[in-house]
Amino acid sequence: xKIWARLMIDGKNVKDTLYQDNKSLTYESYENMxxxxxxxxxxxxxxxxxxxxxxxxxFNIHRFKPDDFVxxxxxxxxxxxxxx
Numbered sequence: 001x002k003i004w005a006r007l008m009i010d011g012k013n014v015k016d017t018l019y020q021d022n023k024s025l026t027y028e029s030y031e032n033m034x035x036x037x038x039x040x041x042x043x044x045x046x047x048x049x050x051x052x053x054x055x056x057x058x059f060n061i062h063r064f065k066p067d068d069f070v071x072x073x074x075x076x077x078x079x080x081x082x083x084x
Contacts, residue, residue, distance in 0.1 A: 001020070001022075001082055002082070003019040004017075004020060004080070004083060005019060005078065005079070007077075008077045009041070010076065015041060019040065024038050025057075030053050031048050034046060037080065044073065045069075046069050047068055056082070061081045061083050063079045
């Protein structure tokens with residue numbers, strides 16, 4: 001699967017990356033994907049909840065807000081979108 005991850009401020013994309021993985025989508029692979037994307041974007045990894053995974057699996061897109069991060073998050077949101 002290919003994932004486009006972008007960091008947003010005031011509705012504008014300020015940083016993005018394309019992540020590619022050949023693993024099937026499971027909760028565990030979703031968590032690993034988020035950790036790898038966070039490393040690529042040089043941010044902390046968001047807290048993952050089952051509802052985040054279900055939303056991503058159903059709609060192929062998910063938006064993380066600053067409240068989803070334990071450490072400080074200087075952006076308005078992080079969006080991930082699946083291109084498969």
